[in-house]
Amino acid sequence: MIRNRIWMSVIIMTMYFMCLPKPACSTVSVKAKHEPNLITISAFFNGTQLKVSGKIATENEVVVIVKGKQEELTLKKKGKALGFLWMNLGDVHFKKVPNLYILYSSEGMMELAASDVITWEQLGIGFESLKKEMEIEAPKAKRDALANEFFKLKQNQGLYASHPGEISFGQKNEKNKSFTASIWIPPQIPTGEYQIRVIEIHNGQIADNSIDQLKVKEEGIPLMLSSLAFNHSVLYGFLAVLIAVSAGLAMDFFFGTGKGGAH
């Protein structure tokens, strides 16, 4: 009796999975790789290029997103005091916002979006889709405007970016075509792990996607100084003062009048 029930459950489960909607038609699944796998921040780091390349079906389009871990942020909200003075009035808390969000897409995606076949929001990509994920501690009516201001601030900081139409295609045959995205990783990137998501789009639907990891870490002088600043903060403070005073004395020695006390 029990054995029959187990068999019945297995059959039902199998049928359920068979009936699930398949991803939209794609002749090949997306194959992507990125280079480098590890970004090291050394003394002369000034941002870098991340190359994401791969193959998708010939008729499809592609989107690449580099996304950081979710964090909580408290920002100052600007408002009018006494009706005419703009200043910081109170805090706004943002939750579940990625610390980095960079989107690149192929040119065909812009045409698709313009022809109303798809919206970025429906696909769950782009800034608009982030609005659904993020939590803003503010009255509902004000959340959308606050989210837009948040995106503006992050773009201004260089941590959020959208580059539509900037993925180029290379060799293609009847089945597939190659793509390359040269993604600019800004120098402001925080250390940590990032997700690289490559999404293949067919007729305005997600046909396939691949997810990979990217690691960013400090090395050399930046690593040494940050660990000193955070783990031995008093020593760091005294050293900073000592070196500043020494630099002041050295400058006086080299460039000063050198005539000695005047009193």
Place this chain on the structure above:
Amino acid sequence: MFHLYLPIAGNSVNVLLIFGLGGLVGILSGIFGVGGGFLMTPLLIMIGIPPTVAAASDSNQIVGASTSGTLAHYKMGNVDFKMGILLLIGGVAGGTLGVQVIKVLRQMGNADFLIKITYVLMLGFVGSYMFIESLQALRKMKTTATASKKKSKYAQLIGKLPWQTNFEKSGVRLSVLMPVILGIFVGILAAIMGVGGGFIMVPVMVYLLRMPMHVVVGTSLFQILFTCIDVTIMQSYSNHTVDFILALILLLGSTLGAQFGAKISKKLKGDQLKILLASLVLIVMIKMLLDLLLTPHIMLAIKGGH
């Protein structure tokens, strides 16, 4: 090519740009005896340094610039150590008190408003007063009889205070209490406004302590040196916001600038110095006023900074 990564600021900067900024502010510091924090911090924020890191690292670089500037002025006989130490004692007490005041204001919820208004009013008042006064002096116009009457009353009042002593370097005789009380006053204001206080201290020394302008510049730098040592250590310890690489590039520029500034300062007359500083203070005041009146580009801001 000329970029260096700043580990605490979490951004990379052009070394030549930062060196140039440091040099410019160092020259101003050497000429006027101000730390230059009220100029440097907004400039650093503009080039992408987080506000809290900009303010703290700037304090670190002022340590270097004011060491260089103080030494340069000391050699010219322009530092009144006795006055400087008394102002410093008052300044530390005032600063500690000011930090408590700001805590209470923050709890009341209108701290930012009061800070901005105090800032604009102080800059406006100090700048205008210095500008008008030194313009009159430059035109060799005698101050009116009422003004001199007021001054003599003020002189009578401070003459009555106990513990009168000679400040040889400044050529004045004052009560020990005067610099201490005024130091407390500047310390409170500086803590509330989040700046070193040089631009308030200079007019206080000129008009209330009646010190000659050249001694004011040297003594102010001497006092700023110690204030900024304290701020650098405290910020490193409590907030981890001192970016040493940033401070180092800035101070290479500013210590060099301070040396040139001190030499320029010596060539200018006291009233010329005052009118230039007044103009600088008024420009900063107008910039702050415009920030308050014009609609901001982004309606959100990162915490910290001035």
